[in-house]
Amino acid sequence: MKVTTANYGDAIVVRAAGRIDQSSAGEFQKKLTDLVDMAIGSEKQIVVDLSKVDYISSVGLRALMVANKQAKPKGVTIRIASMQEVVREVFSISHFDKVFPTFEEMPKALQAVSALAAAAYTDED
């Protein structure tokens, strides 16, 4: 798994790639919680781009949950965008789609953050 980050206006975009499972969830969680801290400090929002994620296990979900428990009380929302079919199914069965706002595409997620973020967004892929 690989995690990269980018800033678009007041949105911090986290791009994960590969499988988020037992072997990679720790790193994913660390990255997420660090970014949440950063977002809290700078009053930004977080968008997780899962378009390159093939699979997410319950440990991966737990990483998202831990980040959310940290972010939510401070007014930071974590948005999930561009899920592949398998990942969408996991979110659906576990109802994590009721925990996080989810978006079909990145631009819509950024639009939901702010017009500024949407304007700043460029699809690097």
Place this chain on the structure above:
Amino acid sequence: MTDAAAGPDETVAGEQRPEDIAPDLTGISGILGLWRGRAVGLAVLALCLVVDIAFLADNPLRRELYDLSQQLMPRPVESDLPVVVAIDERSIAEIGQWPWPRTVVADLIDRMGQGGALTIGLDVLFLDPDRQSPRHLADRMADPPADVVAYLRSLPDYDAELAATIARWPVVLGLGGTRTGSGVNAPVRPYPIAFTEPALKGLLTRFPGADHSLRQIASAAAGQGLLNAIEDPDAIIRRIPAVAMVDGRPVPAFALELLRVALGGLLTVTGKDGRIDGVQIGDWFVPTEADGTIYVPFSPPYASRYVSAIDVLRDDDVALSLDGAIAMIGLTGQGLVDLQTSPLRYRAPGIDVHAQLIEAIHEEYHVSRPGWTRWLELAALIAVGLILVFVVPVLPLRAGIPLIILLLALTIAGGLFAYATERVFVDTIGVAASGVVIGLAMLMVTLLIANAHRRALGQHLQRQREERARLQGELDAAREIQLGLLPGLDTLPDISAQLSLAAMLEPARDVGGDLYDFFMIDDDRLFLSVGDVSGKGVPASLFMAISKALYKSAVLRDIQDIDEIMMAANAEISRENPNMLFVTLFAGILNLRTGRLDYCNAGHEPPLVFTPGVPGIRLVEGGGGPPVCVLDDFPYMADSLDLAPGEMMLITTDGIGEAMNRDGDLYGNERLHGLIDGMGADMLSDQLQQTLYEDVKRHADGAPASDDITIMALRWMPPSANRG
């Protein structure tokens, strides 16, 4: 859930490969272990170099190797230029005790000269006047008559006769350098020696003085040469100074002076830049070492270079055989002379060494040890040392000794090869000796490191065993917590008339935190739940226990609706969640009388509902929310379904769907649905559970389960249906 939550408080002991285990090398052993012991090896190599340079320029081992070279490859005698006229035991038996009257010696010289000898050398010193000379008889008489004295004084003087004879022939006398003191008699004249550079004199071997023959005799000779050899500590003769400094004056060696007298002219020491190249005698060039010495290449004992003095005196043929030879008179008779030991270990009279040197010069058989051999030796020492330092640590220990022996043999063989082909003596035994020291040091260090490694490995294995035992203990505890909390069917009142219920849970090796529960709320209503904690081991099993207990307490607090129960339990469990785990849970309340099921699904897999023997499976969807503890205030909404009589419900955890075989293939929903479709109409819950469990195990085909397997099956069979 398939994957365990690796929380910060969970540590799983990973398997370490043995080579990754660093031995605890501290203090001195830390230095030994540095760079696999090579640091020590390099230090020993450096020490060997220092010792070699500072102390071992000349050493017994080197002399042994030199002697071995000569013993293996002795000089074959090809020259018959020198002949030794031996004053041997037979001559003494005929003529009388040595010293002979000098007239006899003069006769011998005359016979040799007449025989045609090129030059005549005398390895004999005439230090005092001849006492047997008749004119000296008067000196030994007590009060002799004056006329007797006068008569005796008129008789011939033996010394004068010898001097006259010597003057007739090209004769070279010997002189013996002293260790201390100026010696007997004074030199009679400067020696005809020139130097291409005056500074070369400073390189020569020095003697404080020398014993000379009587001035009367010496001044008649054509030349005089030094009889001394270089004295090695073991008293074996290996070198002779071609030219030496005696009391500040250069003196040629006896052998070279014989050649000079034969060839005529000067003897010139050549060389430059503080190094002597050799000695020029007429057209002949005799190469020497930088200090003007010559290694004498010895032949095996060679009797043919000797003739007996008595034969020269008595036998014309023998005398004539000396024609063109450099003939040297020397003492060989027992008790007359100190025998010298050669590198070939035989003992020979001193004259033999001079004869052999003349042979070698004549044959141009030249053994040398040029200055560059020293550098070659040091370079070889460094090369052998580096090979050992770098190769020994990566070789198996048992290969170390053979490697050392191989290098030792190769270097010594290299030295012998250089002698065999170039007659250059290279001290490879010093190299080999240093190699042995370095090699043994490396072996020792490698052995020490290997021992340390073995100890460290042993300790590591012990720690691993302890860790595994501890982990196993924890897992056993987790399993006990998990299984101990599950209700048995015997905790229920007899409801078999309305419901066939079966439930099972098989923990995976590292305990996945699955749970199920069921109990009667009142006479008609059965609470049931199946859940899966997102974690493994003790934390998961404890969380499972807390979740189960809090649910039950919510139910028992008389909360009626399943969504209320869900929310209450969610809020309470969320407060007891230090590890931030979550649990997916399907929970419902089944009315046994009506078949109505009110349920909530907190992120769990939807259960399946079907009628055995009738195609068609429906998923129990709806009533959904995220897993318990993900959002502590989530408003769960209940849903409900009505079971038809005879309908069956199957609730599992993902330990079923995600059960893998060794190839990584999942059991999957398709196979599950196929299994259900193939069931007979009279299938009971425990049969379904057993069939499904066996099918999952068949699929796994021995692959260990990575997650708990939980199956709950129920079939509602109301009394009316039974009756009908």
